[in-house]
Each structure stands twice: as C-alpha cells, then as structure tokens.
Amino acid sequence: MSYSTPPGGPGNAGPYGAPVQQQGWYQPSPPPPPGSSGEGKGLKRVVIGLVVLAVVAVLGVGGLALYTAVGGGSLPGAQGGGDEEQQILSSDEIETLLNGRTTALKSGDEDEFLKPFVGAAKDKQRKIFKNLRKVPFAESKYMVLKQTGDGSDEWGSDVALALDVAFVHQIKGVDVRPVSEWYRWTVEKESESAEPRISEVGGSPGASAMGNAVYYPAPWDLYNDMYVKRQAHTITISAKKNSADADRFAPIVEASAKKDLDLWRSNISSVPNTPEGFLVVLEPDRKTYIKLYNGNSFDVGWDAGQSVPMPAFNAGYSGDNDELQYGGARIKMDTSTSRFTSSTWQRGAGDISRHEIAHALIQPQDPGAYGQNEKTSIRAWVVEGFAEYVSCRFDRALGDASVRADLAGEEFSGELPGQDFELANSTVGANYSLSYLAMRFIAEKGGEEALFEFVVDHYRHPTKLDQQLQQAVGMNEVEFETAWAQYVRSSI
Structure with a gap:
C-alpha cells in the first residue's frame, strides 16, 4: 500500500489528478469504517502512504526553476x-x-x-x-x-x-x-x-501556500540526536532514544531492500537512474511521524508508512538528464503499528518494507507529467499493484490471505480501480488487492520480465497503456480488463 492524499479527492498528489491546494497527499479512498482502523480486516486496510506533493504537479521541476513559480x-x-x-x-x-x-x-x-x-x-x-x-x-x-x-x-x-x-x-x-x-x-x-x-x-x-511542499522537516531537523545505521543497501534512521528498536528492525529493512533489488535486476537488465539503496526513517511517535517531510500535515489515521518522492534539483545541470523529475525518495514508517508490535512483526515489517522500497526503487522513472485526464497519468492500479506484487512475491500466502480478506463481502464491478481508488470499489483494501491481482495476472499471462518491462514503460509513458498491455499480454485495455475480471473472480 502506498498512499494517502488530501481531502477533496484525487489531485493533491500529482500523479493521480489535477493539483489541489492543501496537503499534497494522494488519498485513494476514505478511512476504513469503524472497527477497521488499518490493523483489522486484511493487512491492506492499512494504507502505506506514497506522498506525491502537489508542488511537483504544479511546477514540474525542482531547484531554482521553482523560483518564479514560488513567486x-x-x-x-x-x-x-x-x-x-x-x-x-x-x-x-x-x-x-x-x-x-x-x-x-x-x-x-x-x-x-x-x-x-x-x-x-x-x-x-x-x-x-x-x-x-x-x-x-x-x-x-x-x-x-x-x-x-x-x-x-x-x-x-x-x-x-x-x-x-x-x-x-x-x-x-x-x-x-x-x-x-x-x-x-x-x-x-x-x-x-x-x-x-x-x-x-x-x-x-x-509554494502556492502548500507548506508541505518543502520536504521539511527531515529527521535531522526533528531529532536532538539522530541515530544512523548504515547497511549495504539501506540507511536506517531513528531518534537515538529509539536506537534499540531501529537495530532490531534494520536487518529486516535491509533484507527487504536486497530482495527488491535482486528481483528488479533479475527481470530487467538495465534501467537508467535506478537507486542502489534507500533511506528509511523509523518513528514510533505518531505526531513526529506525521511531521516528517510533511510539515504540519494532518493525520489521516490509517497510514503505516510512506514513500515520499523527492523532486530533482535541476539547477546547474544540463543535457537530457534535466528531464528527470525525481532524484529519489524518502521512506518513513510508523513503528507503533501492529506490523512492528505484533508477535508476527518480522513478517509485517518485511511486508511494509518491501512495498515501500518498491515504490522508491521505481520513483525516478516517473516523468511528473500529470493532468486532470486519467489517460495522461500513471494509473494508480499500476503504482500500487506493482508495490504489492513485489512485496507478495516473497510471501504468496500473505498475498492470498490479503486478497480473501479484502474482497470478502465486496461487490466487484469488474472495473480496474480508478485514480481516486473509489470509482470501482468501496474500500481502500479492496483496491489494493485488485491492483495486486492485475499485476499478478500480467506476470502469469506474459511472464515476470514482461510485467517489469510493462511497469517501467508505463511509468515513463503513461499515455501508452493500450500499447503497453498489448506488448505485455497481447491484449488491449478493454480485453485486459475483461480477462482480469475473470481472473479476479476465480481468485476470490
């Protein structure tokens, strides 16, 4: 699961609709109903946020090029x-x-x-x-x-x-x-x-009255004494007072990063601007967690983690690389949630880590070309489905259990989740599971390499979904949705 966004539907986040002022989150759907606070029915009730800040949608670039628009x-x-x-x-x-x-x-x-x-x-x-x-x-x-x-x-x-x-x-x-x-x-x-x-x-x-568009505060601003644990593929950060927990979780975060990177490299040989490692902030205090990279953002109450895209600062650079909109991502996770506190915390911490790292891994491929028309934007079901696929690729039983729990009692329309994660189905969890099944269907139909190539190409060229599906599974959009719907019904 990756994201949450501001009230008012799609748009604040950038990739999934027109820019709206305020917090700059992408909110796929309302919070779970009472009794499903993100730790109940189905692991996918917890929305692990991918914050895509509205300033990117509004301005499209980083650095000094922002100056005139900041205004x-x-x-x-x-x-x-x-x-x-x-x-x-x-x-x-x-x-x-x-x-x-x-x-x-x-x-x-x-x-x-x-x-x-x-x-x-x-x-x-x-x-x-x-x-x-x-x-x-x-x-x-x-x-x-x-x-x-x-x-x-x-x-x-x-x-x-x-x-x-x-x-x-x-x-x-x-x-x-x-x-x-x-x-x-x-x-x-x-x-x-x-x-x-x-x-x-x-x-x-x-910029444009969006206080969280400044990626402040970072952990070095918040912590009186910042603890940093470096490993081969990860930099894990916490407050010094929480270093014992950080040391306990860091090996799982590192193992998750290695799994994601190995899976990526085994399925797609060479992708420019692929991160080699990831920065992960572990924070048990909810108020501090919410502040990280978001300023005075509101608390939706149901996200357990976020992968925060960081726009590239292009000033002083030249050549084709100036088209690169994102320089990386910052991952933060709320370690007070049951994923980190239950008796199965190793499994929960690995699941959320693999998911968020998958988002950060592919983030630089995002061209930042967003608009009100869904066909010009990266599809939400591709973004979330890919992260869920990567996570569940190493724990198929977890994926199957989540699908059963999330889709139980749901009225399935046969439609792929829309950009606001509400159009086709009623809950956040259902849309994450349906997106996951879309990726799994592509992998089973066309092969895992075809899936990875599809996702990377869709990130880079979101207007070419029909051609991309033809390449991956030999179907156009309409044919794919029909076949996928049958696959979903057979999987429930």
Missing part, C-alpha cells in the same frame, strides 16, 4: 532601493553566508558553520549540524530560492530580510540526482559595518 520575491540583488536608501546587506554577503555554511558542513567545522547563527537558532543548528555529519552525502550545499526584502534602509541601519534557502543534497547510493529541502532564514544586520546574523530558521512557507 513574489527576488533573488539577492534583484531588488534595489531608491536613491536615498543605503544597501546595508548586499548580495555578496548573502552569498558568503550560504557558501560558508556549505564549506563548513563539508569540512566538519562546527564553529564556522554556527558562526552567523544567534540565539535559539544557533542551538538548533548545532543539533542539525551534528545530525547532518552522520549522513553520507555525495553533495550538500545551500542555495537561495527566494529573497523577501532587499537589504537596504533609508537610515543606514537595522535591516532584516527573509531568505528561502534550498538545502540541496544527494545521499550516496540513495539519490540518483540531488534533491532539496526548503528552509526560511531570517537574516539581520544592525549596520553597514556589522556582520550579518541569522536569527531564525524554520521550514519555508512553501
């Missing part, structure tokens, strides 16, 4: 005061602030990194600096997205401005291209001869 402000030096005003805080000084933090972070010079911060901002940045130094970055730098205020003053003193700053970073083995997290710095300068100071740091207000 309203100016880059350093772009605004000038009147003739009577003095330039107190210059664009060169702002550039020095950013470059200095970039250099100090890379070198590990904590004192230099903290030098311009004051007050509570300094204490907070000290913790963030220590946390960031635990992460294996291939690239990390600070860049201005937007400036509010021009640093000039009629009286030659006391200026303050707001900088929306992108923390551009690429984690070794996890990201195929740099991604970004957006901060807002309040920069002050008392006089022309004084040093600029950063008095406040928080998440950027975001």
